[in-house]
Amino acid sequence: MKIGIMGMPLVGKTTLFNLLTGQHKETSAYSSKGTKNIGIATVYDQRIDYLSSLYHPKKTTYATIEFVDIVGISPGLPAKEKADLFSALQDSEALLFVIRLFEDPVVAGGENPIVQIENLKCELLLRDLEVVENRLERLKNSKKKLTHEELMEIDILEKCYQKLSDDSFLSDLDLSEGELKKLSGFSFYTLKPIIVVLNLSEEQFRSKLYPQKEKLAQIIQEYKMASLDICGKMEMEISELEPEERQLFLEDLKLKESGIARLSQVCYQHLGLISFFTVGEDEVKAWTVKKGISAVKAAGKVHSDIERGFIRAEITKYQDLILCGSAQAVKEKGLLKIEGKDAIIEDGDIIYFRFNI
Ligand SMILES: Nc1nc2c(ncn2[C@@H]2O[C@H](COP(=O)(O)OP(=O)(O)OP(=O)(O)O)[C@@H](O)[C@H]2O)c(=O)[nH]1
Ligand SMILES: [Mg+2]
Structure with missing residues (x-):
């Protein structure tokens, strides 16, 4: 920006x-x-x-x-x-x-x-x-x-x-x-x-x-x-x-x-902007996007290949991660959200994109 x-x-x-x-x-x-x-x-x-x-x-x-x-x-x-x-x-x-x-x-x-x-x-x-x-x-x-x-x-x-x-x-x-x-x-x-x-x-x-x-x-x-x-x-x-x-x-x-x-x-x-995050051993990164963006469009911000080959978005809510203490614990409690292309991304979502090209 x-x-x-x-x-x-x-x-x-x-x-x-x-x-x-x-x-x-x-x-x-x-x-x-x-x-x-x-x-x-x-x-x-x-x-x-x-x-x-x-x-x-x-x-x-x-x-x-x-x-x-x-x-x-x-x-x-x-x-x-x-x-x-x-x-x-x-x-x-x-x-x-x-x-x-x-x-x-x-x-x-x-x-x-x-x-x-x-x-x-x-x-x-x-x-x-x-x-x-x-x-x-x-x-x-x-x-x-x-x-x-x-x-x-x-x-x-x-x-x-x-x-x-x-x-x-x-x-x-x-x-x-x-x-x-x-x-x-x-x-x-x-x-x-x-x-x-x-x-x-x-x-x-x-x-x-x-x-x-x-x-x-x-x-x-x-x-x-x-x-x-x-x-x-x-x-x-x-x-x-x-x-x-x-x-x-x-x-x-x-x-x-x-x-x-x-x-x-x-x-x-x-400006109606929000942040979502991607995490991993290589990089933790904040992405700035417009409020109301869909999962597949958010994927496109990360890489056009991920948008093209989008399968699903695995979303952890930041608050859930804080409460549970780890991504594993979020999963075990059944709080990991599996979302399709049209899901609306929210501020603070931590997203793992599954894709196939
Ligand atoms: N007292 C006071 N002086 C300030 C403040 N902010 C800036 N100044 C002073 O005002 C002068 C101009 O500051 P700049 O930041 O260069 O102002 P500018 O708007 O960029 O000026 P131009 O680019 O020349 O138009 C400097 O001497 C600053 O130290 C403030 O909050 N209080
Ligand atoms: Mg100046």
């Missing part, structure tokens, strides 16, 4: 990127220019740790999320630079909107948070609108007779045009699977799930009080975004401490988990 980090200049995007990916990219009190950071974050999962302690595999593989961090987007940025920034986020499956609430006399920027979120919203709407207009114009001005497919495309694009002109996101349109597929080539930004990251100062984080709290919540809800509070700089500093100290400082902030753990939970929930 790939997630793009967006925000106005100097809101703490790169600090958040470093916190999530464990990298040390330069942050500064002056706007960075033209750089793009790409990094991988590991989605730690206690369930994987437990499975590893049972199987002692040669390799343990957690799920990962790739993050792309771009420089700040402000309305005054030249069109060419803006286009470049957007193209860096084109293949992201979701977007993080970093909104700065912390105040810092040394670091410029930090407009009213409502202005920040409205600006970002506006940028996405404008980009999508431009793409829709260009495509509509090209189709309508075509010298050739339009095919049935193209006429249908015009219909859908007109609907999109209406929606965007009303200041609404395309994610708000009730599009069918088929329509979404037709639009997939445009990689519209207002179709991407958005998670608003509210970057608070330590004091704001502790008191849960910050400017425009209600209004922000209202916009977040209206545009069906998810949100997460962080204390970027402080959490970044904590993440660099020794593990025991780290725990103490996190607890002091009333946090149970690290930034990436909290963010990945919000992402999984907002």
Whole structure:
């Protein structure tokens, strides 16, 4: 999964990127220019740790999320630079909107948070609108007779045009699977799930009080975004401490988990994702899939041959394994589930696929 980090200049995007990916990219009190950071974050999962302690595999593989961090987007940025920034986020499956609430006399920027979120919203709407207009114009001005497919495309694009002109996101349109597929080539930004990251100062984080709290919540809800509070700089500093100290400082902030753990939970929930696991002496591995996926499609994630030659899925529920203490005990208690192709996979399923090719 790939997630793009967006925000106005100097809101703490790169600090958040470093916190999530464990990298040390330069942050500064002056706007960075033209750089793009790409990094991988590991989605730690206690369930994987437990499975590893049972199987002692040669390799343990957690799920990962790739993050792309771009420089700040402000309305005054030249069109060419803006286009470049957007193209860096084109293949992201979701977007993080970093909104700065912390105040810092040394670091410029930090407009009213409502202005920040409205600006970002506006940028996405404008980009999508431009793409829709260009495509509509090209189709309508075509010298050739339009095919049935193209006429249908015009219909859908007109609907999109209406929606965007009303200041609404395309994610708000009730599009069918088929329509979404037709639009997939445009990689519209207002179709991407958005998670608003509210970057608070330590004091704001502790008191849960910050400017425009209600209004922000209202916009977040209206545009069906998810949100997460962080204390970027402080959490970044904590993440660099020794593990025991780290725990103490996190607890002091009333946090149970690290930034990436909290963010990945919000992402999984907002994007409708779950994890299933495969285990063995060679590898214990987490797989990220869409909620509602069938056993045979889940098999395809592991290997296309397993999907093709699928016979059955032998599923142990994670909770059953915890209760029984071993896969053998789960089996003896009759809790191992033998499922066919269409069974729906659930979060935490430990799956052994039987297949034959
Ligand atoms: N006080 C305070 N300062 C922060 C916080 N997060 C980031 N900063 C500071 O703000 C400045 C900018 O941080 P960056 O992470 O580089 O911000 P950015 O959004 O990536 O900036 P651009 O890429 O230039 O748009 C740095 O000096 C950071 O130390 C925070 O939570 N509190
Ligand atoms: Mg930056």
